[in-house]
Amino acid sequence: MSEIISREALLRAVDEWLKQGVPVLGPSRINDAFVAYAPLASSDALALDGYIHPRNSIKEAVFPKHEKIYAYHIKGSGVELEDPERSVAKQIVLAARPCDAAALPILDHVFNWDFKDAFYNARRAATTVVTLACTEHDAQCFCTSVGLGPAAENGSDAMLLPLGDGTFEVRCFTDKGRELFAGKTESSGQAAKVPAGPPERLDVGPITEFLKDSFDNPIWNELTLRCLGCGACAYECPTCHCFDIVDEGNAAGGYRAKNWDSCQFEMFTMHASGHNPRARQAQRQRQRVMHKFSIYPQKFGEVLCTGCGNCTRNCPVSLGILNTLMDLAAHLDTTGAK
């Protein structure tokens, strides 16, 4: 026995949630070529098919691109600090790809080891994630190479699996998911057939091993020549979480904020003295790949990547993690060793 929901019923549910004042973030058609996760104004804006993966990720729901962490008011030689509005209202992420949802439990580690980032945790607790299982993939997808798949449950509170006739099987994994869909589904004998997903493109194990001692390897210079040093990969990646802290305002006051940042920018590690440990793009690219496939696993036991392919799709020069990993794999094959 399974639970199913029709497309119409799902859209009605979206409008109901919106009417209750609950924000819903979901895939939305921005223009003819472009689907991205965006706050939905109504169920009309929701795109449930006709794309492989939205151009962005859902991490904005728990890790906004700009988040005020406190306001400051300057009064003479005194300063008053004001906490930002704290109540993070309940929100729903709807029709997230499984590779996007799987990023959230991975991110939990860094935001909670020792010091706890209460901003992240509050949003995380307030968010219900409903995934939409994939029925197809493209050449950039490699979720199956990092232990995930088209219906992976990591990070999902509930999942919609297309049945091919416009209805969806609904699987609820947590209380949040069950609560969200309570009374909205019907019982059925239909069960979704989950496709196999992309073929495993490479074996990440040997690469992770190689990366441990790869810091001084000249191969980084070769692999990364075309990188332009923008932040497109990091910002559209579901697991990238590096951030900047800035003060913005004037002499009377302003605020301090956490903003997305990218290790690919030259300014990322620039010291005030002008010294920059990662002055060359090759060094910055090395940091990116090592952070995802060597440093994060060493510290937290999981790779910092869900194989969604967004980096390659968004990269102006199609560099991306998959490309780099495959070049590394080819290098390992030809050289036989590190």
Next chain:
Amino acid sequence: MMENVYKPDLMEVIEVKQHTVDVKSVKIKFRDPERAARFSYEVGQFGMFSLFGMGESTFNICSSSNWKDHIEFCFRKTGRVTEAFWQIDEGDTIGFRGPYGNSYPMEEWEGKNLIFIGGGIAMPPIRCAVWYALESREKYGNITVVYGARTTKDLVFEDELDQWAEYKDVRVIRCVDPGGETPEWTYEVGLVPNVLRDAQIPADNTVALVIGPPIMIKFTLPVLDQMGIAPASIYSSLENRMKCGVGKCGRCNCGPVYVCKEGPIFSFEQLSKLPSDF
């Protein structure tokens, strides 16, 4: 109320002291006495110091952790935030987040002879350790300080060097680079590594703390090696660009080591295993 790890404590500036043409040190205390009562740190740790409207800078807390009524930091005027710090006065309010990072292994160092070697603006992170050791003088063996700067005008906390020399079995050697001396200079002239070598300091049962510009460290290590001090007994404090100070923003790491959490204090044995990403 949510605990906000990014929100600083408000501090009152008690004293600003200028050391050189571009170096000042600042004494601050918590505006909130309750917070002051709850606060403690281990010598060697650092903090993120805020100038509201400008930003935060990372500085070592350069006062001894035994001093309870204030903390100190020392900085060189280099960039946007430090230029703004240059303008602060007694009574002003700044922010402080901390203490962060690891600390000098003062307990491990008990019973040993200590050599402190510093160059230029690197004196402050050494100064706190020296005072801490002097404040429990009997726990440590002989103490030697070798401190040099480019010119006589670049020495920082110079008056305290005199005070240290008053303590029992404390030898203070100060030097300036050749050409940096004035006619009145009665102390050593020479680069720190050479002055260290010529000082012929006994090195049995000794640990060394070396902080300074990379070139000074590069030439000091062989001298310490010649003296018979193993890399595991030589320590330094790393500097790397930081923002959050709490191991999240992803920029201060050297390989898998986050300098803000597992450092900034490392032995050279540990440093030799780190990629040179600093």
Next chain:
Amino acid sequence: MEQELRDTCKRLLEEGAVDVIIGYGQSMPDGPVCPVFIKKAEDVGRLVWNRQCFGNLATYLTRKEIKALGKPAIVVKGCDERAVVVLEQESQIDRASVYVIGMACEGVGDPPASKCGYCDVHMPRFADAVIGEVANEPVSQDGRYAELDAFMKKTPEERFAYWTNELSRCVKCYACREVCPMCYCNRCIVDKNRPAVIDTSSTPMANFAWNMARAFHQAGRCVGCGECARVCPAGINLRLLNDSLAKAAEEGFGYRAGMDKDTPPVIGSYALQDEEEFIQ
């Protein structure tokens, strides 16, 4: 044409005339076309030429890691070549130290990119080697600003609402800046902090400030290659912004960036006939 390109590049490398070919290649088998850097004659087989050769490679001519590779040969389409002309005019490259391989181009993309419909530089004009031949008939010149003209019929309020909405998606990734050959400042204005004139945050004001500032800095310099809009991960219609200033340069001063190396750049020169009196 692809084979002729490879043969030309092979010869250039074998003769030592250049140290590196900046061209198009395959990122992965069956993967998208991407920039490649060929340093050895035996690797010229990696070079491709087809309708997927997006990308204005002129942006690499001012990047320090690429300059360190030595004397380059660069593969350009007509639109890219305009950027090479501007770089020469702005003294960012020594033209004699760059070997320009111009490709006759019928258009990129399938269906063709909109910029190709009104292109009048299908044939390269200043290249050291030209490969292929194609009719260089400009389609009606009116096509060039058609989208802009239609947009400008909206009221200011409508246009402001449009840009507020578009720019709300900007994440400050600066992909637009990095692909643009004309954005070569060592320290971009948005990376300066003494003072910080443009906030780095992604807020409505700061997103406007960044995108407007970049458009202003492109005034009279933008060659209309459209790369900024193509690569924007947020799908913002950046070409429309840059076109508005390109049109102002063309209508006000008869100037189109990169069309003719001997016409002085519009921002860097004046003529006595210019309207403004203060210049006289």
